[in-house]
Amino acid sequence: MYRTHNCGELRIEDLGNEVILSGWVQKGRDLGGLTFVDLRDRYGITQLVFNVEENKKLTEQARTLAREFVIKATGFVRERSSKNPNRATGDIEIEVTNLQILNASKTPPFTIENQTDGGEELRMKYRYLDLRRSNIQQNLIFRSQLALRTRNYLSQNGFIEVETPNLIKSTPEGARDFVVPSRMNPGEFYALPQSPQTFKQILMVAGLDKYFQIVKCFRDEDLRADRQPEFTQIDCEMSFVTRDQILDQFEGLTKHLFKFMLNISLPDFPKMSYDEAMERYGSDKPDTRFEMEFIAFTEIVKGHGFPVFDSAEYIAGICVSGEAENYSNKQIKELTEWLQRPQIGCKGMIYVKYNIDGSIKSSVGKFYSDEQLNSWFKIANAKPGDMLLMLCGETEKTRKQLCELRLEMGRRLELMDPSKFNALWIVDFPLLEWDEDSERFHAMHHPFTSPKKEDVDRMLAGDHETMKALRADAYDLVINGSEIGGGSIRIHDRALQQRNFDLLGFTREEAENQFGFLMGAFEYGAPPHGGIAFGFDRLNAVMNGQNSIRDFIAFPKNTSGRDIMIDAPSKVDITQLDELNLALKNIPE
Numbered sequence: 001m002y003r004t005h006n007c008g009e010l011r012i013e014d015l016g017n018e019v020i021l022s023g024w025v026q027k028g029r030d031l032g033g034l035t036f037v038d039l040r041d042r043y044g045i046t047q048l049v050f051n052v053e054e055n056k057k058l059t060e061q062a063r064t065l066a067r068e069f070v071i072k073a074t075g076f077v078r079e080r081s082s083k084n085p086n087r088a089t090g091d092i093e094i095e096v097t098n099l100q101i102l103n104a105s106k107t108p109p110f111t112i113e114n115q116t117d118g119g120e121e122l123r124m125k126y127r128y129l130d131l132r133r134s135n136i137q138q139n140l141i142f143r144s145q146l147a148l149r150t151r152n153y154l155s156q157n158g159f160i161e162v163e164t165p166n167l168i169k170s171t172p173e174g175a176r177d178f179v180v181p182s183r184m185n186p187g188e189f190y191a192l193p194q195s196p197q198t199f200k201q202i203l204m205v206a207g208l209d210k211y212f213q214i215v216k217c218f219r220d221e222d223l224r225a226d227r228q229p230e231f232t233q234i235d236c237e238m239s240f241v242t243r244d245q246i247l248d249q250f251e252g253l254t255k256h257l258f259k260f261m262l263n264i265s266l267p268d269f270p271k272m273s274y275d276e277a278m279e280r281y282g283s284d285k286p287d288t289r290f291e292m293e294f295i296a297f298t299e300i301v302k303g304h305g306f307p308v309f310d311s312a313e314y315i316a317g318i319c320v321s322g323e324a325e326n327y328s329n330k331q332i333k334e335l336t337e338w339l340q341r342p343q344i345g346c347k348g349m350i351y352v353k354y355n356i357d358g359s360i361k362s363s364v365g366k367f368y369s370d371e372q373l374n375s376w377f378k379i380a381n382a383k384p385g386d387m388l389l390m391l392c393g394e395t396e397k398t399r400k401q402l403c404e405l406r407l408e409m410g411r412r413l414e415l416m417d418p419s420k421f422n423a424l425w426i427v428d429f430p431l432l433e434w435d436e437d438s439e440r441f442h443a444m445h446h447p448f449t450s451p452k453k454e455d456v457d458r459m460l461a462g463d464h465e466t467m468k469a470l471r472a473d474a475y476d477l478v479i480n481g482s483e484i485g486g487g488s489i490r491i492h493d494r495a496l497q498q499r500n501f502d503l504l505g506f507t508r509e510e511a512e513n514q515f516g517f518l519m520g521a522f523e524y525g526a527p528p529h530g531g532i533a534f535g536f537d538r539l540n541a542v543m544n545g546q547n548s549i550r551d552f553i554a555f556p557k558n559t560s561g562r563d564i565m566i567d568a569p570s571k572v573d574i575t576q577l578d579e580l581n582l583a584l585k586n587i588p589e
C-alpha cells in the first residue's frame with residue numbers, strides 16, 4: 001500500500017494513528033537532533049519528523065533526500081510543538097518509523113512554489129514540474145469544476161451534449177484554418193473547425209432543439225496573452241427562440257457559475273447597444289468597473305482658431321477625478337509619449353487642469369478663454385481638482401485611442417477592482433463591416449448571423465450604403481472588459497443566406513461549394529434558431545481575476561504557437577510526406 005491518507009487531510013483528531021503517506025519532497029530542514037521534511041501532493045503538505053536520537057539510521061536516510069524525490073513514509077501522527085496556522089495540516093506532524101525512496105529526482109530547474117523563480121520558457125519546457133505548483137493545480141481543479149457545473153446546468157435545462165467532428169471543411173470565424181492533408185484523397189485537405197457553427201445549425205434543422213458541447217476550436221491567428229491556437233468553447237444552439245430568451249438562458253448559466261464557484265450573486269446584466277458602447281467607451285467590450293466615460297467635445301470646441309481641433313472629425317475626452325494637481329508636466333509628457341507609441345499612434349494629447357483654487361492650466365489656454373474652458377468642465381461634470389484629457393482625429397481611430405487612454409488611467413489609478421465583476425450584454429452589432437483595403441464587406445460576427453427582423457427587407461433589396469447601416473441580431477457577453485462570449489440569431493432561409501454570401505463577395509459557385517450543404521438543409525424545414533459560445537479558457541481566467549488564459553490550460557502553446565515541451569510543430573519524415581502526397585516530387589508543376 002502506498003498511502004492510507006493524502007498529504008492534506010490529517011488533523012489533530014488523528015493523533016496517535018499509524019499512517020502511510022506518499023508524495024514529493026517539498027523541502028527538508030536539519031535542526032541538529034531533528035530533521036524535518038515537507039511532503040507534498042495535490043492535496044497539501046504534511047510535515048515529517050525524524051529524531052536522530054531515536055533512530056539514527058532513518059534520520060541519516062532522511063538527510064539524503066532532496067527536492068522532488070518521491071517517497072513513502074510510515075509513521076505516527078503527533079501534535080506539533082510549534083504549529084503552523086497557515087497550513088490545514090499545521091497542527092500535526094508524522095513521526096516517521098519507515099522511509100522508502102520510490103524515485104529520485106534531479107534538481108528541478110526552478111522552484112516548485114506559487115511564486116516561482118522560473119521564467120515562462122523554462123516553465124513551459126518543464127511543464128510537468130510547473131504543473132506540480134499548487135496555484136496551477138488549483139486552476140485546473142477550478143476548470144474541471146466549472147466544466148462539470150456547466151454540464152449539469154445545461155443538462156438540467158434540457159440541452160444535450162453532441163460531439164461534432166474535428167476533420168471538416170472550413171467554417172469561417174474570421175481566422176485562418178489549420179488544414180490536415182487527406183492521405184486517402186490525394187491533394188485534398190480537411191480543415192480543423194474554427195467552431196462547430198455549421199454543425200450546430202444542422203443539428204437544429206435535425207430537430208435536436210437544444211444543443212451544447214464543451215469543445216476545442218482551432219484558429220490560426222497571431223497570438224496574444226488571451227489567445228491560443230486551440231482553445232475551448234462552451235458552444236450552444238437553441239431552436240424556436242428569441243434573442244432575449246437566449247440571453248436569459250445564458251445569463252442564468254453565468255450567474256449560476258459565479259454563485260456556485262465563487263459564491264457571488266451577480267445582479268441582472270444590463271444591455272447596451274454597440275453604438276452606445278462605442279460612444280461611451282470607444283469599445284465593444286467596455287470595462288464598466290469604473291466610470292471615466294467619454295465626453296463628446298466636437299461641437300463646442302471647434303471654430304475657435306485652434307487648428308488641431310478645427311480640422312478634426314471627432315474630439316472627445318475623459319475626466320480624471322482628483323488628479324489635476326497630482327499630475328506633473330513630466331507625467332503629462334510621459335503619458336503623451338505612451339500614447340504616441342506606434343501601437344496606439346496618437347499625434348498628441350490635450351490636457352485641461354481644473355485646479356483646486358479654480359484656476360485653469362491647459363495646453364490650449366492660448367486659444368480658449370477661461371469662460372470657455374469652464375463650460376467644458378460643466379459638460380464633463382468636472383469638479384475643482386479634476387483634469388480633462390482630450391484626443392482628436394478621425395472618429396473610429398480616435399475612439400480606439402481614447403479607449404486605450406481610459407484603460408491606462410484605470411490601471412494607473414487602480415480603478416479596476418479585482419474583486420468586482422461587471423457583466424453586461426452588448427447588442428445590435430452592425431451586420432457587415434466595409435473593408436477599405438479589400439473593398440469588400442466582412443461579416444462582423446460570422447456569415448450565418450441574421451440581420452434584425454426589421455432590416456431583412458432592406459438587406460434583400462437595399463443599395464451599398466444601406467448595407468453599411470444594417471443591424472445584426474448578434475450579442476456579446478462582456479465581463480470586466482473581456483469578451484466572454486458571443487452569438488446571434490441565425491439566418492434560416494436559403495434566399496437570405498444566399499444574399500449574405502453575395503454581399504460578402506462569394507461567387508455563387510464558391511458559396512455552393514463551401515456551404516451548399518447548409519443552404520440545402522435550409523430547404524427542408526429549418527426552424528428559426530440561434531445560439532452562443534463562451535470562451536471557456538477566458539471565463540476561467542476572468543473568474544479568477546487573471547489576464548492570461550495560459551495557466552488555465554494544462555499544455556498551452558507559446559506566442560509563436562509552439563509547444564516547447566514536446567517540440568511541436570516539427571518536421572516530418574519524407575516518407576510520411578510522400579504518403580500524404582505532399583513530397584515535392586508529388587506536387588504537379
Ligand code: ASP
Pocket residue numbers: 173194195196197236486487488531532533
Ligand atoms: N460560432 C460563434 C463563435 O465561435 C459563436 C456563435 O455564434 O454561437 O464565436
